[in-house]
Amino acid sequence: MVVGVENTSTRALVVWGLLVVAANLRASLTGVGPLLDQVQADLGLAPAVAGLLNTLPLLAFVALSPVVPRLAARWGAERLLGGAVVVLALGIAVRWVPASVGLFGGTVLIGAGIAVGNVLLPALIKRDFPTKVGVLTSAYATVMGGVAAIASGVAVPISQVAPGGWRTALGGWVFFALVAVLLWIPRMRAPRREARAVRHRLPWGSGLAWAVTAFMGLQSLGFYVVVTWLPQVFQDNGVSPAAAGWLLFLFQVVAVGTSLTVPGALRWARDQRALAAACSAIMLVGYVGLFVAPGRALLWSVVLGLGGGACLVLALAFISLRAENAPGAGALSAMSQSIGYLPAAIGPVVFGLLHTVSDGWRVPIGLMVVTAAAQTVVALVAGHGTVRGTPEPAHVPTPAPGR
Known part of the structure; x- marks a missing residue:
């Protein structure tokens, strides 16, 4: 039974809305890399400064993800997600400003907009479609990855x-974001359903939650290292x-195709330990082969x-x-995507630094072999069990001083 969405037509609209929002959560990031040389030449940026264009969004994920459940409880998940997409659209439009401040601002x-979307989409799927988690997660990940691959592939041709030029190649995605807003x-105008919901604390004390966070972080580290340095x-x-x-485009296209097969595997698997370990082992094989x-x-x-x-x-x-309910999913999402994106933010920098100091690629690729092996081990924990959420105590107003 689907919970929290009124009828079939409404459910369909919600799904379409979620997918279009998801389509905007990576394209504005993956389009930057192919244009980085043009951006540096046009604005006179040093390589380290230009690298902030890839690092700043990930740092925003780390900083903002923990507060998203609190904001959602206050304003409502739908309204907060809608506001996040508006902020995302504004950010893409500001990139059109012909100055460095517009690009970085x-x-x-x-x-900030993507950070909110990252946290809320899994929580909304858990709340409104609890029996369709695998299918809808795969669907939005596929859409997100597919549009991201297209963005990286068309960036240079559009700029030419x-x-x-490159400002239009980056800023043109604002129209797609506006479609998501509409x-x-x-x-956003629907009645709130979280008014009586219990907000959960972030599960810092749960070993399973840390395993989920580690899996998120290690796979994110691998993705951002690959798209940056491969x-x-x-x-x-x-x-x-x-x-x-x-070849980078091929990597992303194959990843999108693979993501479509996961829901079928989730349906027959009693838990996800073997599946997650096997997929992580495939990454390990890829890094060993590259080494x-x-x-x-x-x-x-x-x-x-x-x-x-x-x-x-x-x-x-x-x-x-792994979450027991929608508030728990929001808390676990905030934890896993705040801590989890920290390795993704620093990983490409460390990879490049190791290349510089070792004067070759064997040492940094060796590091990725180690991280993929660690991910394979973590998968055996993250793929089974339930994180028991701890509700936050209800706020009781403090009485005014006696009269």
């Missing part, structure tokens, strides 16, 4: 033909820049995509599957 706003307005690894092993870009034979770029792009797409869906699904 817009990036901060984009990170559109007035405004589709979500009916949900083309350079391939180029340094004899692949042309254009071919390296297409041993980096010249086989096509093969390792496919292998990493096979494991990465499934691990993303599982990391998102764990939030809903």
Whole structure:
């Protein structure tokens, strides 16, 4: 039985709204990398400063995710998500401003909007579609990844033909964000259903919650390292820049395709331990292969995509599957996506630093072998059980001083 959504037509509109919102949660990030050289040349940015364009959104995830459940309890999840998409659209539009302050200010706003969406989507799916967690999580992860892949693939061609160049390539996504706002307005105007809900504390004391958080963090670390550095690894092993870009696109396309297969596996699996460990082991094979034979770029792009797409869906699904109810899912989502995105924020920097100090790719790739092995072990814990939420005590107004 579907809880909290009134009828079939309303459920369909809610699903469409969630999917269109999800489509906006990565495209404005993945389109930056292919344009980074143009941005640096046009604005005269040092490489370290330009790198903030990838790091700032992840730091926003870390900073804002823990407070999202509190804000949702105060304003309502639908209203908060709608406001987040408005902020996201504003951030994308601000990137059109012809100055560095517009680019970086817009990036901060984009990170804030995405941070709220990251936390709320699993909680809303748990609340409104408790029997469809696997299917809908896979659907929104697939849409999110598919649009992100398209954004990275079309960024340079758009910048070459559109007035405004790279600014238009980045800012043009505002129209897609506005579509999401329009589709979500009916949900923002619907009566609140959280008024009597119990807000849960973030489950810092739960070992299972930490396992879910670790799985989220390790798979996010792998994704952002790959999208940041894999083309350079391939180029340094004899692949042309254009071919390296297409291999990164192939990685993302394979990941999207793999994510579509996860719901079927979730339906027959009694728990997700074996599935999560197997998918993590595929990532491990990809990194080991990249360490041993980096010249086989096509093969390792496919292998990493096979494991990465499934691990993303599982990391998102764990939030809903491990939580006992919707408030618990919100708390677990906030914890796992705040701490979990911290490795993703610093991972590409550490990877690049190791490349510099070791004068090669073997040491940083060796680090990824270790993290994939750790993810495989963590999967055996994160794939089973329930995080028991702790409700926050109801607020009791303090009496005024006696008269």
